[in-house]
Amino acid sequence: MSREALSTSARSARDAGRPTLRDVRLLCVATVTPRKGHAVLLEALAELRDRRWHLTCAGSTTRNAATFAALEHQVDRLALRARVSFLGDLDADALEREYERADLFVLASYLEGYGMALAEAVARGIPVVSTTAGAIPETVPASAGVLVPPGDSRALAKALAPLLDHDDARARLAANARAAASALPTWGAAAEKFAAALDGAAPTRGPRR
Numbered sequence: 001m002s003r004e005a006l007s008t009s010a011r012s013a014r015d016a017g018r019p020t021l022r023d024v025r026l027l028c029v030a031t032v033t034p035r036k037g038h039a040v041l042l043e044a045l046a047e048l049r050d051r052r053w054h055l056t057c058a059g060s061t062t063r064n065a066a067t068f069a070a071l072e073h074q075v076d077r078l079a080l081r082a083r084v085s086f087l088g089d090l091d092a093d094a095l096e097r098e099y100e101r102a103d104l105f106v107l108a109s110y111l112e113g114y115g116m117a118l119a120e121a122v123a124r125g126i127p128v129v130s131t132t133a134g135a136i137p138e139t140v141p142a143s144a145g146v147l148v149p150p151g152d153s154r155a156l157a158k159a160l161a162p163l164l165d166h167d168d169a170r171a172r173l174a175a176n177a178r179a180a181a182s183a184l185p186t187w188g189a190a191a192e193k194f195a196a197a198l199d200g201a202a203p204t205r206g207p208r209r
Contacts, residue, residue, distance in 0.1 A: 018166060018167045018168045019165060019166060019167070020051075020052055020164060020165055020166060020167050021052075022052060023052045023053055023054045024051075024052060024053045024054075024103045024104060024163070024164050024170070025053075025054060025056065025101050025102050025103045025104070026045075026053055026054065026055040026056065026102070026103070026104050026105075026106050027055075027056050027058070027098055027099065027101070027102035027104070027105050027106070027121075027126070028041065028055065028056070028057045028058070028059075028105070028106050028107055029057075029058045029059055029095070029098075029105070029107075029117035029120070029121075030057070030058075030059045030107055030109070030117060031059045031060045031063050031064075032057070032059055032060060032061045032063065032064060032067055032068045032071065032086070033063060033064045033067055034064070034067055034110075035109060035110045035111050036059075036107070036108070036109050036110075037107070037108030037109050037110055037131070037150065037151070038057065038067075038071050038108065039070070039071060039074060040108040040150075040151060040152075040153045040156060041055070041106060041107075041108040041153075041156065042071065042074050042075065042078060042080065042084070043074075043078075043153035044108070044153040044154070044156035044157040044160060045080065045083075045084075045157070045160070046078040046080060047153070047154070047157040048157055048160060048161060048164060049079075049080070049083075051161070051164040051165065052164065053083065053164050054083050054084075054085070055083065055084045055085070055106070056085045056087060056098060056101075056102075057084070057085065057086045057087065058087050058088075058089075058090050058095055058098055059088070059089065060088060060089050061086055061088050062088075068086070071086075072086075099120065099121070099124050099126065100124075102121070102126050103126075103127075103170055104126065104127050104128075104129060104160075104163055104164075104170060105117070105118070105121035105126045105127070105128045105129070105130075106128075106129050106130070106160070107128075107129075107130045107131070107136075108130070108131055108150070108153075108156060109130065109131055109133050109134070109136065109150065110131070110133055110150045110151060111133050111134050111150075112133050112134040112135055112136050112139070113134060113135055114135055114139060115130075115134075115135060115136050115139040115140075118130060118136060118139045118140055119139055121177075122139075122140060122141065122144055122145075122177050122180055122181055123181045124177075124181070125174050125175075125177045125178035125181055126174065126177060127144060127145055127163065127170055127173030127174050127176075127177055128140045128144060128145030128146075128173075128177070129145060129146050129147075129148075129156070129159050129160055129163065130145060130146075130147055130148075131147055131148055131149065131150040131151075131156075132147045132148065132149055132150065133150040141176065141177075141180040143173075143176035143179075143180065144173055144176045144177035144180045145173060145177070146159040146163070146173075147159075
């Protein structure tokens with residue numbers, strides 16, 4: 001092999017980063033409803049069946065029974081039964097354990113207001129792969145995640161692939177998420193700000209007669 005070819009090979013290996021040698025633990029925290037985009041997420045992951053991953057979904061599966069039934073059928077159709085777990089609603093301790101295990105937080109929503117689960121992931125230093133729907137771009141710092149258009153399973157698969165393939169790619173986003181988390185306001189500060197806004201919006205009462 002020529003010196004140039006060796007140099008190119010070495011550069012490619014360096015750029016690829018450390019390859020993933022175990023299943024990447026994906027976590028989706030969302031009530032199973034159409035707007036949360038679970039079906040899009042499953043289609044994206046089906047394109048990546050040759051990678052090492054397992055998806056855990058936490059969130060009510062009874063709020064919209066028809067949607068959950070359709071997802072169960074989709075899991076079987078895509079032959080992903082051994083690689084996808086629906087846990088239903090979890091108490092705070094159980095949910096915290098799932099966050100602690102997660103390597104990547106994934107959410108394919110068509111619409112989000114604030115996105116509490118996304119903020120929780122960033123606060124824990126977990127990289128995020130989600131969509132540009134609603135307020136998600138304001139919730140997830142650009143350096144801590146990858147966002148794609150909602151409803152586009154191909155774009156979602158393309159965003160996930162390098163993060164499934166390489167530990168180093170996830171580690172970079174995780175470090176950025178931890179840095180962003182340190183700048184996030186505490187829940188107490190957020191509550192105080194919200195209370196102050198409510199006080200400011202309250203009508204002024206005149207003196208009693």
